[in-house]
Amino acid sequence: MNTPLLSIIVPVYNEAHTIKGIVEKVDSVRVDKEIIIVDDGSTDGTSQILDSLRNENIRILRHEKNKGKGAAVNTGIASACGVFIVPQDADYEYDPADLRLLLDHALKNSLPVVYGSRFTGKNSFGFTLHYFGNRFLTWMTNLLFNAGLTDMETCYKLVKSDLIKQLGLKSPGFAIEPEITAKILKKGVKISEIPVSYRPRRYKEGKKITWKDGISAICCLASLRFGRG
Helix, strand or coil, X not given: CCCCCEEEEEEECCCCCCHHHHHHHHHCCCCCEEEEEEEECCCCCHHHHHHCCCCCCEEEEEECCCCCHHHHHHHHHHHCCCCXXXXXXXCCCECXXXXXXXXXXXXXXXXXXXXXXXXXXXXXXXXXXXXXXXXXXXXHHHHHHCCCCCCCCCCCEEEEHHHHCCCCCCCCCCCHHHHHHHHHHHCCCCCEXXXXXXXXXXXXXXXXXXXXXXXXXXXXXXXXXXCCC
């Protein structure tokens, strides 16, 4: 089996309305890739839709019960064969066309890590709790780890496979985002950022992250900065 340039990990939980469309968009990205979909115990028909997908680039892994985004991402990482790994949410908040931009930037500049920042382009968040939560967590990350990031919580974290596989990620939920970032920074690896498109969805459209996940992120950052993680 040839080693693909990019492993795209799609953790999915109850996204029956968007999963087929987003996978089609990901598959249309013109890059040497594999798509690893991790069905994290869906109960809304997502699993049946995934069964209908037939593509040599796609692999589908399953959790019998819902374990959380972090657990699904970790399952994907363990199975990934690509030179680079990047997560892709199973909705339309992020534009998969930007994955090629992230990869090209990494290859052109010989970078091990490239993040897609939602705050350096023309996106409009509005002054919502989600906006301020993202900004605060990024500020906290920069303070604790002497970094200069604009968007720590971004889904689009493109990382060399050999690097992310040695991080020893443990967070089962949304705290996987600060854990990845903190452990990369603790290794002294610089994180580059480029702008990406973003269309925030509302909770009635299926958004799952809440203020409780923000508290978990704060605890994760503090633990990794002052603990032994």
